[in-house]
Amino acid sequence: IMNNVSVITMFFLSGFNETVNYRFILFFLSLLCYCIICLVNISLIVTIILDSNLHEPMYILLCAFCMNGLYGTTGLYPKFLWDLLSDVHVISYYGCLIQIQMVYSFACGELSILALMAYDRYMAICQPLKYHSIMSKQRVIRLVCFSWLTTFCIMAINTFLTSRLTLCSPYISRLFCVNWSIVQLACFPEQTAINGIVANITIIIYFLHGAFIFWSYMYIIKTCVNSIENRTKFTQTCVPHLVSLVTFVVTILLDVTNMRLSSKELPQTLQNIVSIEFLVIPPIMNPLMYGFKLSKIRKRICVILKTK
Numbered sequence: 001i002m003n004n005v006s007v008i009t010m011f012f013l014s015g016f017n018e019t020v021n022y023r024f025i026l027f028f029l030s031l032l033c034y035c036i037i038c039l040v041n042i043s044l045i046v047t048i049i050l051d052s053n054l055h056e057p058m059y060i061l062l063c064a065f066c067m068n069g070l071y072g073t074t075g076l077y078p079k080f081l082w083d084l085l086s087d088v089h090v091i092s093y094y095g096c097l098i099q100i101q102m103v104y105s106f107a108c109g110e111l112s113i114l115a116l117m118a119y120d121r122y123m124a125i126c127q128p129l130k131y132h133s134i135m136s137k138q139r140v141i142r143l144v145c146f147s148w149l150t151t152f153c154i155m156a157i158n159t160f161l162t163s164r165l166t167l168c169s170p171y172i173s174r175l176f177c178v179n180w181s182i183v184q185l186a187c188f189p190e191q192t193a194i195n196g197i198v199a200n201i202t203i204i205i206y207f208l209h210g211a212f213i214f215w216s217y218m219y220i221i222k223t224c225v226n227s228i229e230n231r232t233k234f235t236q237t238c239v240p241h242l243v244s245l246v247t248f249v250v251t252i253l254l255d256v257t258n259m260r261l262s263s264k265e266l267p268q269t270l271q272n273i274v275s276i277e278f279l280v281i282p283p284i285m286n287p288l289m290y291g292f293k294l295s296k297i298r299k300r301i302c303v304i305l306k307t308k
Helices: 014-050 057-074 077-085 093-126 128-134 137-163 179-183 189-224 228-261 268-279 281-293 295-307
Strands: 010-013 090-092
Touching (some): 010 014, 014 057, 014 281, 057 077, 093 128, 093 137, 093 228, 093 268, 228 268, 228 281
């Protein structure tokens, strides 16, 4: 066994077996999807950076949100589009580890930014007198950088632990690499014990992010009940955030459930859809929703379009 596993330098992505008959349609739709993701996210990022009136905590966080979306989708779409047109669906060992790092740090980074957005809205609505002293532009930028760095390091530890496993098979039954799929290929279960411990610690850390968001919104809703002004503020700035949060959590939970249950009863096509939706729906929906819902951004985009 050791002689066989020591030479694994490539992984075969068997999730593409079901796409062969529709490869050109799927390629066109995926390319269109990726182009839309790039267009809407870059448009929002450039609008926020160039307009000094949008250099406020809420818009800086939104800019970071869009950057994170671009980062995560770059970890998937170029390779995914290439594989749709290829006859052999392979990825190098180190390419697989890089993809794991990018996709996982995107997902956890998304939750970190959502937690910062929840705190920003809590301070704006529940502690308005302290808001400008606590949520300064420089502090928000530092918080975003800190959240990205810690997320990247946490995911790097998980990826490193996966890289030390002795693997018995090069076949991954997915469209792209994920930690769980690689860990399942380990020859010796005792090697994966520390992976499980660190993975559970990571889950707890990001579950606490979710609990913090829930706690923030409990206070926000309580504050908004008796104030028409706060209710208006809640509708304009918090509803998009809540929709983003619910969409992201639902798509991630569906994928995690699919992975953990390893359901063989589900058709491969359905498993493929479930596994990829968190890299399709949120990156498109979030910038579009914020662009239309937040009046300052909507007005700025209208001005830009009119001048052209």
